Amino acid sequence: MATTVTYHVAGMSCGGCANKVKNNVSALEEVVDVNVDLPSGNVDVTFAGEAHDDSVVNKIEELGYSVVE
Numbered sequence: 001m002a003t004t005v006t007y008h009v010a011g012m013s014c015g016g017c018a019n020k021v022k023n024n025v026s027a028l029e030e031v032v033d034v035n036v037d038l039p040s041g042n043v044d045v046t047f048a049g050e051a052h053d054d055s056v057v058n059k060i061e062e063l064g065y066s067v068v069e
Helices: 015-026 053-062
Strands: 003-010 031-037 042-047 066-068
Touching: 003 053, 015 031, 015 042, 015 053, 053 066
Parallel strands: none
Antiparallel strands: 003 042, 003 066, 031 042
């Protein structure tokens, strides 16, 4: 059963930023789909099973962006 979690990411300012987040988060083993909405800063991540928040948040922060509530 897939699980989708929405993260609000601060610091994405262009299409290149959105693609960078999408490509890097998509590469995580447990992730099956990523959709980035640049204007809102929302990143919807679909996991194959249970959500793995730590790995996604860590990857986004490694890229230089912040996950905010």
